Amino acid sequence: MHKKTIPNLLYNKSFSSKSEQIFNLLEILLLWYNFIMTDINKVIMEKAQGGVKLNPDEQRRFLGTFEERVLASCSIEQANETLIRSHFKEMLSSIMKNCRPVIVKISPEVESGNQIFYLKTAKELGCQATIVSSDYQSSPFGLIVHSDHLVQVDDKDMSQQFASLLQPAEKPVKEKRSLWKKWFG
Numbered sequence: 001m002h003k004k005t006i007p008n009l010l011y012n013k014s015f016s017s018k019s020e021q022i023f024n025l026l027e028i029l030l031l032w033y034n035f036i037m038t039d040i041n042k043v044i045m046e047k048a049q050g051g052v053k054l055n056p057d058e059q060r061r062f063l064g065t066f067e068e069r070v071l072a073s074c075s076i077e078q079a080n081e082t083l084i085r086s087h088f089k090e091m092l093s094s095i096m097k098n099c100r101p102v103i104v105k106i107s108p109e110v111e112s113g114n115q116i117f118y119l120k121t122a123k124e125l126g127c128q129a130t131i132v133s134s135d136y137q138s139s140p141f142g143l144i145v146h147s148d149h150l151v152q153v154d155d156k157d158m159s160q161q162f163a164s165l166l167q168p169a170e171k172p173v174k175e176k177r178s179l180w181k182k183w184f185g
Protein backbone atom coordinates (compact mmCIF):
# COMPACT_ATOMS: atom_id res chain seq x y z
CA MET A 1 0.00 0.00 0.00
CA HIS A 2 1.15 3.53 -0.76
CA LYS A 3 2.23 5.92 1.92
CA LYS A 4 -0.49 8.45 2.73
CA THR A 5 0.96 11.65 1.39
CA ILE A 6 -0.89 14.44 -0.37
CA PRO A 7 0.53 13.66 -3.86
CA ASN A 8 -0.25 9.94 -3.52
CA LEU A 9 -3.80 10.68 -2.43
CA LEU A 10 -4.31 13.23 -5.22
CA TYR A 11 -3.11 10.94 -8.01
CA ASN A 12 -5.00 7.89 -6.80
CA LYS A 13 -7.90 7.96 -9.28
CA SER A 14 -9.28 4.51 -8.66
CA PHE A 15 -12.14 5.52 -6.39
CA SER A 16 -14.91 2.95 -6.16
CA SER A 17 -17.61 5.22 -4.75
CA LYS A 18 -18.51 8.79 -3.95
CA SER A 19 -17.98 8.16 -0.23
CA GLU A 20 -14.43 6.92 -0.91
CA GLN A 21 -13.71 10.12 -2.86
CA ILE A 22 -14.98 12.22 0.05
CA PHE A 23 -12.96 10.15 2.51
CA ASN A 24 -9.78 10.64 0.45
CA LEU A 25 -10.48 14.36 0.18
CA LEU A 26 -10.86 14.55 3.97
CA GLU A 27 -7.56 12.67 4.37
CA ILE A 28 -5.88 15.21 2.08
CA LEU A 29 -7.31 18.09 4.09
CA LEU A 30 -6.22 16.48 7.36
CA LEU A 31 -2.67 15.91 6.09
CA TRP A 32 -2.52 19.50 4.79
CA TYR A 33 -3.81 20.84 8.14
CA ASN A 34 -1.19 18.84 10.06
CA PHE A 35 1.54 20.08 7.71
CA ILE A 36 0.52 23.72 8.14
CA MET A 37 0.06 23.46 11.92
CA THR A 38 3.43 21.76 12.36
CA ASP A 39 5.05 24.56 10.40
CA ILE A 40 3.19 27.27 12.35
CA ASN A 41 3.99 25.63 15.69
CA LYS A 42 7.66 25.45 14.74
CA VAL A 43 7.71 29.15 13.79
CA ILE A 44 5.88 30.13 16.99
CA MET A 45 8.32 28.16 19.16
CA GLU A 46 11.34 29.71 17.39
CA LYS A 47 9.94 33.23 17.79
CA ALA A 48 9.10 32.63 21.46
CA GLN A 49 12.72 31.68 22.07
CA GLY A 50 14.00 34.80 20.31
CA GLY A 51 14.34 33.28 16.87
CA VAL A 52 17.19 31.35 15.37
CA LYS A 53 20.47 33.20 15.95
CA LEU A 54 23.75 32.70 14.20
CA ASN A 55 26.63 32.47 16.64
CA PRO A 56 24.71 33.60 19.77
CA ASP A 57 27.82 33.61 22.02
CA GLU A 58 29.55 36.13 19.76
CA GLN A 59 26.40 38.25 19.65
CA ARG A 60 26.16 38.25 23.46
CA ARG A 61 29.81 39.28 23.72
CA PHE A 62 29.45 42.16 21.23
CA LEU A 63 26.13 43.52 22.58
CA GLY A 64 23.96 41.90 19.92
CA THR A 65 26.11 42.18 16.81
CA PHE A 66 28.90 40.24 15.11
CA GLU A 67 32.60 40.94 15.65
CA GLU A 68 33.22 41.57 11.95
CA ARG A 69 30.78 44.52 12.02
CA VAL A 70 32.45 46.28 14.97
CA LEU A 71 34.13 49.61 14.18
CA ALA A 72 35.16 50.59 17.73
CA SER A 73 34.65 49.37 21.29
CA CYS A 74 35.54 50.19 24.86
CA SER A 75 35.18 48.45 28.20
CA ILE A 76 32.52 49.26 30.79
CA GLU A 77 35.15 50.99 32.95
CA GLN A 78 36.35 53.14 30.04
CA ALA A 79 32.77 54.06 29.11
CA ASN A 80 32.20 55.28 32.67
CA GLU A 81 35.38 57.42 32.69
CA THR A 82 35.40 61.05 31.59
CA LEU A 83 38.21 60.56 29.06
CA ILE A 84 36.13 58.58 26.55
CA ARG A 85 33.02 60.59 27.37
CA SER A 86 34.72 63.95 26.76
CA HIS A 87 35.96 62.89 23.30
CA PHE A 88 33.05 60.65 22.25
CA LYS A 89 31.55 63.17 19.83
CA GLU A 90 34.86 63.61 17.96
CA MET A 91 35.48 59.85 17.87
CA LEU A 92 32.00 59.11 16.54
CA SER A 93 32.27 61.88 13.93
CA SER A 94 35.59 60.44 12.77
CA ILE A 95 34.08 56.96 12.47
CA MET A 96 31.10 58.32 10.54
CA LYS A 97 33.40 59.89 7.93
CA ASN A 98 34.70 56.43 7.01
CA CYS A 99 31.59 54.27 7.31
CA ARG A 100 27.80 54.48 7.07
CA PRO A 101 25.46 53.46 8.71
CA VAL A 102 26.88 53.68 12.21
CA ILE A 103 25.05 52.07 15.13
CA VAL A 104 25.95 52.60 18.79
CA LYS A 105 25.13 49.90 21.35
CA ILE A 106 25.38 50.81 25.04
CA SER A 107 25.72 48.21 27.78
CA PRO A 108 23.18 48.14 30.63
CA GLU A 109 26.22 48.01 32.95
CA VAL A 110 27.28 51.57 32.02
CA GLU A 111 26.12 54.17 34.59
CA SER A 112 22.69 55.56 33.69
CA GLY A 113 23.91 59.17 33.35
CA ASN A 114 26.56 58.04 30.89
CA GLN A 115 24.06 55.85 29.03
CA ILE A 116 21.86 58.89 28.41
CA PHE A 117 24.87 61.01 27.36
CA TYR A 118 26.04 58.43 24.78
CA LEU A 119 22.48 57.94 23.53
CA LYS A 120 21.88 61.69 23.06
CA THR A 121 25.27 62.29 21.45
CA ALA A 122 24.77 59.47 18.95
CA LYS A 123 21.28 60.71 18.08
CA GLU A 124 22.60 64.29 17.62
CA LEU A 125 25.09 63.00 15.05
CA GLY A 126 22.40 61.01 13.24
CA CYS A 127 23.37 57.52 14.39
CA GLN A 128 21.12 54.77 15.59
CA ALA A 129 21.70 54.19 19.30
CA THR A 130 20.37 51.57 21.68
CA ILE A 131 20.80 50.69 25.32
CA VAL A 132 20.77 46.91 25.05
CA SER A 133 18.75 44.65 27.33
CA SER A 134 20.07 42.91 30.41
CA ASP A 135 20.62 39.75 28.30
CA TYR A 136 24.03 41.22 27.47
CA GLN A 137 25.25 41.83 31.05
CA SER A 138 28.02 39.28 30.63
CA SER A 139 29.67 41.33 27.87
CA PRO A 140 32.95 43.04 28.81
CA PHE A 141 32.13 45.97 26.53
CA GLY A 142 30.49 49.21 27.62
CA LEU A 143 30.17 50.68 24.13
CA ILE A 144 30.13 49.04 20.73
CA VAL A 145 30.10 51.17 17.60
CA HIS A 146 29.27 49.01 14.58
CA SER A 147 27.84 48.94 11.09
CA ASP A 148 25.28 46.68 9.45
CA HIS A 149 27.86 45.10 7.15
CA LEU A 150 31.35 43.59 7.24
CA VAL A 151 34.10 46.12 8.00
CA GLN A 152 37.88 45.86 8.17
CA VAL A 153 39.24 47.57 11.29
CA ASP A 154 42.64 46.55 12.61
CA ASP A 155 42.33 47.89 16.15
CA LYS A 156 38.79 48.11 17.48
CA ASP A 157 39.73 49.40 20.94
CA MET A 158 38.80 53.10 21.17
CA SER A 159 41.73 53.94 23.43
CA GLN A 160 44.16 52.54 20.84
CA GLN A 161 42.29 53.70 17.75
CA PHE A 162 42.04 57.30 19.00
CA ALA A 163 45.23 57.42 21.09
CA SER A 164 46.30 60.73 19.56
CA LEU A 165 42.98 62.30 20.52
CA LEU A 166 42.88 60.81 24.02
CA GLN A 167 46.54 61.53 24.86
CA PRO A 168 47.33 65.02 23.61
CA ALA A 169 50.93 65.91 22.84
CA GLU A 170 52.84 67.16 25.83
CA LYS A 171 53.65 70.86 25.82
CA PRO A 172 57.34 71.57 26.09
CA VAL A 173 58.13 72.90 29.54
CA LYS A 174 59.62 76.37 29.39
CA GLU A 175 62.83 76.55 31.27
CA LYS A 176 62.65 79.20 33.95
CA ARG A 177 65.65 81.42 33.90
CA SER A 178 67.00 82.54 37.17
CA LEU A 179 67.27 86.20 38.00
CA TRP A 180 71.04 85.89 37.96
CA LYS A 181 70.97 84.51 34.34
CA LYS A 182 68.53 87.20 33.25
CA TRP A 183 70.87 89.95 34.42
CA PHE A 184 74.22 88.44 33.54
CA GLY A 185 73.63 86.26 30.70
